[in-house]
Amino acid sequence: MPALTFSSVSKSFGSSEVISDFTAEIPDREFLVLLGPSGCGKSTMLRMIAGLIDISSGDLLFDGRRVNELEPRERNIAFVFQSYALYPHLTVRANIAFPLLMDRFRWWQHIPGIWSIERRRAMRLPEVARKVAEIAEIMELTPLLDRRPKTLSGGQRQRVALARALVRDPSIYLLDEPLSNLDAKLRSQMRIEISTMYQKVGKTFVYVTHDQVEAMTMGTRIVLLDGGIIQQQGTPTEIYERPANAFVARFIGSPAMNLIPVEVAHGGVRIPDAGILPVSDAPVAAGQSVTLGVRAEKIALAASGETDSTGTSRSSSASAPRRSWGSGSGMRRPRRSVPARCATSTTRASPVRSTSPSAIRARSA
DSSP: OEEEEEEEEEEETTEEEEEEEEEEEEOTTOOEEESSSSOOOOOHHHHHHHHHSSSEEEEEEEEEETTOOGGGTTTTTTEEEOOOOTTTTOOOHHHHHHHHHHHHHOOGSSSHHHHHHHHHHHTHHHHHHHHHHHHHHHHHGGGGSSSSSSOOOOOHHHHHHHHHHTTTOOEEEESSSSSTTSSSHHHHHHHHHHHHHHHHHHHHEEEESSOHHHHHOOEEEEEETTTTEEEEEHHHHHHHHSSSHHHHHHHSTTTTOEEEEEEETEEEEEETTTEEEESEEEEEOTTTTEEEEOOOOGOOEEETTTTTOOOOSSSSSOOOOOOEETTTTTEEOOOSSEEEEOOOOSSSOOOOOOOTTTTTEEEEO
């Protein structure tokens, strides 16, 4: 159950660089999600971990051991493909058992007719039968063991693919967008099943997706990619609460964070056509341009005269959340909350309340 170390890993196809200087330390037993839009290089990175694609430069280490030149079968990994990759002529039982049979494969079994005989013989081995039965029970596939993939639903096929990965008891599980072919209801169900499987086996998972819901609900650590470059890495909460740049702020969250160009003024920021919003601990001098980030789901309307849990009156102004300013790549929290008032010259805005420090963020433009 190795920890993963990526040291300046890059990948190029000809003159096109698809992964650039990927550096990360992933502790053992993490559920790592490689997240990003289509074409950002996340599936390429997964295949480099598996050994299906060569690394152009840099080092990939499992528990400190360089594995760049190791064959896929020497890495003790299991791979779940986006398309399931089930063998249509084999039963569910034989599909699940296939990795165990390949562990016993010898070169002379390529002789026509020999492999079929050896496969049937290996399927009757007590060890193989026991492991298949155990995994089938865990994945609720026991009644389906003698059926073929074409007779299964999408969710059942996905469970067969996961069972085939589980049966070998590998050190690392690699999953390449395994839920993208399922409908919304099945995706929700399979998210729960994969998370449950992760808790049961206690191994390292590396999961590729472009769906932020999957990433935020399943992952213990996220690496967000764009254009083959890491934009941010951290826990789901860290990435949501403290986005490193505008791309992360827009990509994470539904709806996306609102980004408003503002100018730092004495005691706050000047919002175009809305006056000055008081803030504290601004890291830049007055007159400089910054970007104000506001998460819509963290804002609630308060009735006039309503008080919050601290006893603050909402009679004519809104109490805004604490703000986190960013300058460069770092983020820091202010020490205290400050009131916020936002009204035009002709109308008074309804009082606004938010309880999260992530609701409003500002970064240097």
